[in-house]
Amino acid sequence: MIKEGAELRREKEKSKTNRRSSSQGGRKELNNQGNFGQVENNSKGNENLPATLTLTSLGKVIWELAKGVSGLGPLQNPTHGLEVISSWKNLLQGDLTDSGSPYTQLVMEVVFPAVRISGTNTWKARELEPMLRFLESWEELLPVPVRQTILDNVVMPKLSVAIDLWDPRRETILIHLWMHLWLPWLRQKMEIFYETIRIRLESVLHAWQPDDMSVFCILSPWKTVLDAASWEHILVQFIIPKLSTVMNEFQVNPANQNLDKFYLVRTWATAIPITHMFPLLDMFFDKWHTSVVPLMMSRAFESREVVQPEQKHFGAPQQAAYNAQQASAIPDNAQQMGSTSRENEMSLKDVIEFYAQQNELLFKPKPGRMKDYNLDKLQPC
Numbered sequence: 001m002i003k004e005g006a007e008l009r010r011e012k013e014k015s016k017t018n019r020r021s022s023s024q025g026g027r028k029e030l031n032n033q034g035n036f037g038q039v040e041n042n043s044k045g046n047e048n049l050p051a052t053l054t055l056t057s058l059g060k061v062i063w064e065l066a067k068g069v070s071g072l073g074p075l076q077n078p079t080h081g082l083e084v085i086s087s088w089k090n091l092l093q094g095d096l097t098d099s100g101s102p103y104t105q106l107v108m109e110v111v112f113p114a115v116r117i118s119g120t121n122t123w124k125a126r127e128l129e130p131m132l133r134f135l136e137s138w139e140e141l142l143p144v145p146v147r148q149t150i151l152d153n154v155v156m157p158k159l160s161v162a163i164d165l166w167d168p169r170r171e172t173i174l175i176h177l178w179m180h181l182w183l184p185w186l187r188q189k190m191e192i193f194y195e196t197i198r199i200r201l202e203s204v205l206h207a208w209q210p211d212d213m214s215v216f217c218i219l220s221p222w223k224t225v226l227d228a229a230s231w232e233h234i235l236v237q238f239i240i241p242k243l244s245t246v247m248n249e250f251q252v253n254p255a256n257q258n259l260d261k262f263y264l265v266r267t268w269a270t271a272i273p274i275t276h277m278f279p280l281l282d283m284f285f286d287k288w289h290t291s292v293v294p295l296m297m298s299r300a301f302e303s304r305e306v307v308q309p310e311q312k313h314f315g316a317p318q319q320a321a322y323n324a325q326q327a328s329a330i331p332d333n334a335q336q337m338g339s340t341s342r343e344n345e346m347s348l349k350d351v352i353e354f355y356a357q358q359n360e361l362l363f364k365p366k367p368g369r370m371k372d373y374n375l376d377k378l379q380p381c
Helices: 002-030 031-043 049-069 083-091 101-123 129-137 144-165 177-204 213-222 227-249 260-270 274-303 316-344 347-359
Strands: 363-367 373-376
Touching: 031 213, 101 144, 129 144, 129 213, 144 177, 177 213, 177 227, 213 227, 213 260, 227 274, 260 274
Parallel strands: none
Antiparallel strands: 363 373
16 A cells, blocks of 8 residues: 555656646747747858758757647738748748748748648638738748649639539629639639530520620620630620621611610620621611611701792792892992902003012103003113
């Protein structure tokens, strides 16, 4: 009994020692972030420190940082931890393109696991803002291999699931609103989704009616994303034939014209290539020209009246007197116009006199001849 009591006391003392050691270790972990800053300050000027950290203490650094970051929820608070990782980027002389650098390994072990867990458990592809906000906040700190790993292992699988569940007949959020913002990040990798999207769109276009403009809102943003052949296939198979029917049924009625169908077709001009849009507009203008232009010309001729200036309507005696007055005024007017014309003309004598003045000549009639003149040089006084 005494021996058992002694062993029990030794076990209790050992347990207390372990708890004190654990408590001291916890306090040490809480101070790690401050110690990291101290290491950075002490490392200035020591070119061999990054290699030393890689070999001896990088594993411990990664472990301590990972424990601190794992509970941060990077998608909920994307800027948390930026300052600490930025300090380590400077300390390790981080190269964002080198997959084997110490800094890339640090970020891969510390940041990526937290993003993967948060993205897998809480993030939805249709609510893209949290993930985009994180990537934009960390753009200058995330090494290219780490960023690509996040896109390939978190973003792409989520997008794939969302597209598989996408049904254009039931969705209230247009698909391009949560797809196209990933184009700058994923680029050609998104092409694997386009075939599924095109097939889903075509499945609802069979029953589409041209007056339903929601289809234009869904389709038009994909004009610059889908390849030209796929885009033209959708238009030629499902859109243009129905718009042609609208134009065939369009009636021109100048008395009570309704242009709603024309405006409906015109809306598609931004989405349909010009080679397909011209025939649709030609159908409209042919009808307009055939119906409206002849009507306008007919009305113009009917309303045209040739009226003499100041024409007055009198009885027979008054009309005869008026006509005689107008006739008698014509010679006077003609005579006045002729007089005015003569006044504005220069006679031959005037021309010669002007020439004499310009050339310092004396212009005078010959003696005994009133209509004959001589031109003599002027004599100096």
